[in-house]
Amino acid sequence: MSEKYIAAVDQGTASSRCLVFDHEGRIVSVSQMEHEQIFPRPGWVEHDPREILHNVVEVVRRALDTGGFGVSDLVGLGIANQRETTVVWDRVSGEPVHNAIVWQDTRTDSIVRKLGKEHGQDRFRDRCGLPLATYFSGPKVSWLLDSAPGLRERAEGGDLLFGTMDSWLVWNLTGRHVTDVTNASRTMLMNLETLDWDDTLLDAMGVPRAMLPAIQPSSKVYGEAGDSLGGVPIAAALGDQQAALFGQTCFSVGEAKCTYGTGSFLLLNTGSRPVRSAHGLLTTVGSKIGDELATYALEGSIAVTGALVQWFRDKVGLIGSAPEVETLARTVEDNGGIYFVPAFSGLFAPHWRGDARGVIAGLTGYATKGHLARAVLEATAWQTREVVDAMNADSGIELTTLKADGGMTANNLLMQFLADVLGVPVVRPIVAETVSLGAAYAAGLAVGFWPDVESLRAHWHKAGEWLPQMDSNARDKGYRKWKKAVQRTLDWVDDDD
Amino acid sequence: MPKPIQSIERASAILRLLSGRTRRLGLVELAGELGLPKGTVYGILRTLLSVGFVEQDPESGKYRMGAALLHLGSSYLDGNELRTRALNWSDWLAARSNESVRLGTMHDGQVLVVHHVFRPDDSPQALEVGALLPAHATSMGKALLAHHPYLAAELTKKELTRFTPATITDPQRLLAELEQVRVDGWASEMEELIQGEASCAAPVHDRMGVAVGAIAISGPIERLCEGSQIRSDLVSYVREGARTISRDLGAVPW
Numbered sequence A: 001m002s003e004k005y006i007a008a009v010d011q012g013t014a015s016s017r018c019l020v021f022d023h024e025g026r027i028v029s030v031s032q033m034e035h036e037q038i039f040p041r042p043g044w045v046e047h048d049p050r051e052i053l054h055n056v057v058e059v060v061r062r063a064l065d066t067g068g069f070g071v072s073d074l075v076g077l078g079i080a081n082q083r084e085t086t087v088v089w090d091r092v093s094g095e096p097v098h099n100a101i102v103w104q105d106t107r108t109d110s111i112v113r114k115l116g117k118e119h120g121q122d123r124f125r126d127r128c129g130l131p132l133a134t135y136f137s138g139p140k141v142s143w144l145l146d147s148a149p150g151l152r153e154r155a156e157g158g159d160l161l162f163g164t165m166d167s168w169l170v171w172n173l174t175g176r177h178v179t180d181v182t183n184a185s186r187t188m189l190m191n192l193e194t195l196d197w198d199d200t201l202l203d204a205m206g207v208p209r210a211m212l213p214a215i216q217p218s219s220k221v222y223g224e225a226g227d228s229l230g231g232v233p234i235a236a237a238l239g240d241q242q243a244a245l246f247g248q249t250c251f252s253v254g255e256a257k258c259t260y261g262t263g264s265f266l267l268l269n270t271g272s273r274p275v276r277s278a279h280g281l282l283t284t285v286g287s288k289i290g291d292e293l294a295t296y297a298l299e300g301s302i303a304v305t306g307a308l309v310q311w312f313r314d315k316v317g318l319i320g321s322a323p324e325v326e327t328l329a330r331t332v333e334d335n336g337g338i339y340f341v342p343a344f345s346g347l348f349a350p351h352w353r354g355d356a357r358g359v360i361a362g363l364t365g366y367a368t369k370g371h372l373a374r375a376v377l378e379a380t381a382w383q384t385r386e387v388v389d390a391m392n393a394d395s396g397i398e399l400t401t402l403k404a405d406g407g408m409t410a411n412n413l414l415m416q417f418l419a420d421v422l423g424v425p426v427v428r429p430i431v432a433e434t435v436s437l438g439a440a441y442a443a444g445l446a447v448g449f450w451p452d453v454e455s456l457r458a459h460w461h462k463a464g465e466w467l468p469q470m471d472s473n474a475r476d477k478g479y480r481k482w483k484k485a486v487q488r489t490l491d492w493v494d495d496d497d
Numbered sequence B: 001m002p003k004p005i006q007s008i009e010r011a012s013a014i015l016r017l018l019s020g021r022t023r024r025l026g027l028v029e030l031a032g033e034l035g036l037p038k039g040t041v042y043g044i045l046r047t048l049l050s051v052g053f054v055e056q057d058p059e060s061g062k063y064r065m066g067a068a069l070l071h072l073g074s075s076y077l078d079g080n081e082l083r084t085r086a087l088n089w090s091d092w093l094a095a096r097s098n099e100s101v102r103l104g105t106m107h108d109g110q111v112l113v114v115h116h117v118f119r120p121d122d123s124p125q126a127l128e129v130g131a132l133l134p135a136h137a138t139s140m141g142k143a144l145l146a147h148h149p150y151l152a153a154e155l156t157k158k159e160l161t162r163f164t165p166a167t168i169t170d171p172q173r174l175l176a177e178l179e180q181v182r183v184d185g186w187a188s189e190m191e192e193l194i195q196g197e198a199s200c201a202a203p204v205h206d207r208m209g210v211a212v213g214a215i216a217i218s219g220p221i222e223r224l225c226e227g228s229q230i231r232s233d234l235v236s237y238v239r240e241g242a243r244t245i246s247r248d249l250g251a252v253p254w
């Protein structure tokens, strides 16, 4: 028998990619395509679902081509996707009724405020583990159904379908209208205990049950892809951050990782029980492997980290590429007193303040572009510090090492600074693309490519490590200043904005 | 002084007309400015396009200065950029070879380590990013010098420091070995920097074909060598890794 491989699609916010892995969990081929970010108004962010579907099929083909193998060499395909991003499409024609509304989009602000009015932001936390925020899908569906006349009726009649990106892709590839439980846990429509759609939540958000996909395990053969992908079994789907938790082999209670991409997301495995957060974290489903019990996680979501570097590159133009931010930052010794809080879509964990907007604090005539580059990078580290503190408080366990992954781990200055402000070692695993790896693992388990999760642990190796070097006075002072800068972002948005 | 080459003069004139980041000119405008037939200008533009010194806007068909020219001022690819672009395949190389991996660029006649992947055995190791290594006593240095004859010539004008009995300190011997490295496409080093340690490296090329870096695996000779040679499987992994990174940087596959 010739060597077999497993493929993963990472349908992210900025791009879609396909990675092919061998039996040892090593990357053998990669292909990536960016898609358009549509900004119709300030605060609005959309994607074209058809473009994304096209790109997904294309990256799989290209990854196979560059690797020099065919679909028949694949035992299966797993999907990891940007979460919460919402698509509504026609059951018969397959045409989306609107562009996808992306997780960063803030247009549902007034819907969310109305829902929280008398009851507060944590009105539904007990049921779904989430605070009311523009981030989640439920309010986005509601907005979509009201965006044009007749849509709500068509949804109630079962003519329209709702899905997050996993659903949209699996429906198009296999014809089945399903979603995985980790993605469903981000909609604000699923009950965390029953792992089923919750009528109270559906009523409150005005989302008809008839348009919802069936909730399925994360690791399971959902069906076989049609001709476009030569019948390959679609064997897993997970939200990208849950996939990364899986790819980092955080299979046991107490294991955690943080992924540094467009945003950054710290997830801690809390085992088979959902743990409620008292410190501004989310409770979410980590994974569900076939018929096994679901694993839950606590999550600290940071909306803007790598996206700030992108912004610095594309909108400010002081650098020509993301890695150059490190080169520019290294032209100075420190941040020159500058703190940059990128509250571009409000603040996520642990603050959950939709009324916040970005601030550069501490500016003086002394500041140079080098200091600004430092502040851009340090923002990622300080935001991590805030969610780590919340995680320690919620779980009662002190984090002793941070397992980091994602594209920003290529930045040495950032990784060192992260270790410095957390006061614990930061380690990077030998596969930085843990999102794809996790989707491949989940798919591989479903098709028997790997026997069990324990066999996957053997693939995890430390590829780099940064030890804290900053003295604690400097750290404490920096954190104090950061918190002051955060205070200055709050209460910026007014009712007439 | 020999007569200046006319086509180079004309190419330079075109580049001067296109200089400035926002300048875009069509064929007719360029030919008009230079007082030359369109066919002549077109021929020169095709050549400049092929080396990346000019680019053509796909919509308007107008020409502008190419990215390759903008980057010409800096002699090597930004090390941070190289690390980021090479991240996945450096990991792959470490996983495949089961050895530690380093990626280096030339910096003031030495090799600057811009990326380091631990040997994947979870033993205690420390990151060596930022370290400067002697070019003549490392396989990364040899792989780079083989493609930068000017740097090799400069280096061999000065005394070559001895680190071990095996260090090559004879300039002629070094230059001869570099010639062989250029032919083979990879370089090795046997106990030339540290006794008991060996390494092998291959050059990473950018889309202009410039050797912008070298990627190496290193470790104790017991593991890396068979007899007096680097294991051939390790050599092919290093070469494959370098080739894949180069392809991602846009180098023409070879």
Ligand SMILES: Nc1ncnc2c1ncn2[C@@H]1O[C@H](COP(=O)(O)OP(=O)(O)OP(=O)(O)O)[C@@H](O)[C@H]1O
Pocket: A011, A012, A013, A014, A015, A082, A240, A260, A261, A262, A263, A305, A306, A307, A308, A309, A310, A322, A323, A324, A325, A326, A406, A407, A408, A410, A411, B080, B084
């Ligand atoms: N060397 C670097 N220094 C700083 N930031 C970097 C560096 N390399 C990449 N980034 C940032 O990391 C992000 C890319 O990382 P990654 O590929 O993991 O994200 P992503 O998966 O594309 O995000 P998403 O899944 O949301 O689409 C970009 O936002 C980019 O700005």
Ligand SMILES: [Mg+2]
Pocket: A010, A012, A013, A240, A261, A262, A435
């Ligand atoms: Mg991603």
